[in-house]
Amino acid sequence: MRRFRIAMSRQAPIPVARHPVHREETRARWYAPFSVGVDLLAAALPVAAAFVEVHEPHPLRLAAVAALLWPLIGVFSKRYVPGAWGDGGGLRAVIRDWLVLVGALATLRVVCGLDSVPAEAFTALIPALILTGVCQKLIHRHLLAARRDARALRHVLVVGEASTVDAVVAQLAQRTDHEYVVVGACPVGEGEVGSGVPVCVRLPCESPETLEADAVAVLGAADELAADLVFVAPGPYMSGERVRRLSWALHDHGRSLMVLPGIVEVARRRVRLTSAAGLTLLHIAPPPQRGVHSVVKSVVDRTGALALIILFSPLLLVLALAVRLGSPGPILYRQTRVGRNLAPFPMWKFRTMVVDADRLKSGLEAENENDGHMFKMRHDPRVTPVGRVLRRYSLDELPQLFNILFGHMSLVGPRPPLPEEVAKYNGVEMRRLSIKPGLTGLWQVSGRSDLSWRETVALDLRYVDNWSLAGDMNVMARTVRAVLDGQGAY
Template identity: 85%
Template sequence: MDVLAAGLPIAAAFVEVHEPHPLRLAAASALLWPLIGVFSKRYTPLAWGDRGGLRAVIRDWLVLVGALATVRVVCGLDSVPAEAFTALIPALVLTAVCQKSIHRHLLAARRNARALRHVLVVGEAPTVDAVVEQLAQRTDHEYVVVGACPVGDGEMRSGVPEYVRLPGEAPESPETDALAVLTAADEIAADLVFVAPGRLMSGERMRRLSWALHDGGRSLMVLPGITDVARRRIRLTSAAGLTLLHIAPPLQRGSHTVAKSALDRAGALALILFFSPLLVLLALAVRLGSPGPVLYRQTRVGRHGKTFAMWKFRTMVVDADRLKSGLEAQNENDGHMFKMRRDPRVTPVGRILRRYSLDELPQLFNILFGHMSLVGPRPPLPEEVLKYNGVEMRRLSIKPGLTGLWQVSGRSDLSWRETVALDLRYVDNWSLAGDMNVMARTLRAVLDGQGAY
């Protein structure tokens, strides 16, 4: 596919503009494109399942453009015609589409317990349990823990089979650890071994274990203990023999936030103008559907704990807030939020608005006034924030959003823990490209209506 995507359009373009040696240049393109992919490891299984594969394809495509320009200079030809540059675009598009398709099929296979790699985890018992729990929360990765070699006397609670227990103190003979782990890996046919460093698994002990695993043909991965950090924020370096993991800070200030704010307000204004006929129709439906005002004004907590008035189309009866106290026993959410699938306070028109998130559209004005963003964590109520712990308070370090990871991942069907985890992942790893991805996924989530009540 890559050969045809690079060769045929180039040949057609050069023939059209009467370029000398069109077939040779097309053959060079067809050869260079897959070669660049080989050298950048774009054809490896790891790259196929990588969400960030599109960036690698774009980088390789730019290398291809530069390489072809160099070839033309070496051959004494004129500058690259515009037609030839345009003809290179199919190579980028088709490769990106194939990469996306492969990733989508891998995700589907992993959800059906296929295309997985069996993992043996080595580490202290609480750490092993934490690794198992973290991997079990999601199905978009290729690892499944099939066994463990706990270090020390701690008790494992995850239910993963314990094949051998390593002593708490490093043995005098390094072969003791190696033999035990290799035997366990062979017994369960593990594809690779996860090793979690800790008090009982020192750097030197782990180093000797890695020698034995590699000599025995086993792959090794070291778990640094951090979670939900985007790969783009991580950089490996070394100093004095130490391997250092540099983690860039979240993009919560500077030019990126200025750009996000500008795009938020411009996007909100454009959407208000685009949806203005719909806004008028929805306002009429709310006003005629039940007695009471069209808009519902509610105090919410924004960035750094600052409160603001958030607007929504009214979906409940007028005295809904007063009736809430009598329904607390029927709360179906396991956290600080109040959610009921069949809330008696919701009006018939309100149920339709809620199902398709149409009641949220007035929040575009909140975005225009700077209270909210197009994408961000769910805006909480003041009484919810009073119950927050230190971790949950981090959700307030950026502006809340009209949509977010919670909106495209299940909405009200999520547990409180899942909601917080998604919001924190967004807070720590947000980017403009990520916002575009969330907004694209929001349309599908809204049309599906799942988790909206």
């Protein structure tokens, strides 16, 4: 909510902006020149060095062609626009553009009648891929840091019914990795706006008789709040035709408009815009949970689990000995958990509690610190001294690598719940069980036990609906940092 409070604190007095001020563009002026400069050098220098080494004729000319083609491809693929740095999806675009560069240079050699492309030329193009990818990542991180500090933002005016305005404000306030901050609203009808954003003017429920009525109200509010962007949420009182007329007025006055379709937590790669008979259609691809994607995930899971078991085998032996000597009882703790499609399975962990911990749980229910169906205590008296260390660094979870090897679990996914927790699930929460549970997941790299139940479910559903192999790799890389940090583990 920090960004929302910052926006509210700047309301009085508010400068009048007759033309939208794109704050992200003014604060990120150096992004494009820096990125283009890196691309030019990353393509020119290695290619020139490689062609000189193999005694290729005209090495400087060939290097100049490569250096010009690389940023030119970036321009056509819109790699230098603010959106490419802001959404974090630049790496895939860089790889795609690099393949285009390789193909374009090979084609040019054939057209110019030169010999076949030497292997050194392809090797020399690899720095362009690496350096450009690193550059995109650095810019993305710099932009995220600026947004977390309430800079590089765009002020948004929301138009829609009161309940929709509140939903939009709440959704945007959950995260700080986007560029939008709501500074005001134009609710349709007399509904109460509970989110606290300033209500500039109310629009009538009925469509106005003149084209200008909505436009005058919305444009006046946008000018008053210096908003650069207008969000419009269609509804029973904000029909498609009414939105269309409002868009005409906004565009004629140089303001941008975004239409909110109402869906949440859908990755952009699953969305495709199309049209038919004048209708604008939003096609949403189904989550990749079956077919080739499922096979690939299973192979990666089992191969990765086997490799980790072999790699960590000395550590597993040391931890087993520590648990055995630390307190009376077995080394492993076996517990029934619920997996994909409600299938129960035995999950193994290093024992971190006293032997009769399950019997003592009923007497501690009143001390539960989780606001949902899980039981969590920051200072659980049942945890042994060795168990606290294991939990702090998630070492007690390592035996679950065998669960992954046997097909019960995945490397990345939602946490496997207990049967008594699943018995309390509603229809939305039950969707967490549509894929295999994971050893790690978005929950672990986002706060673990410090998260509320609502936040945990939201993260799990985001993962279920938007799974990708690249996303799994990202989560596993972030897991290392989360485990070493130990925050939220108890």
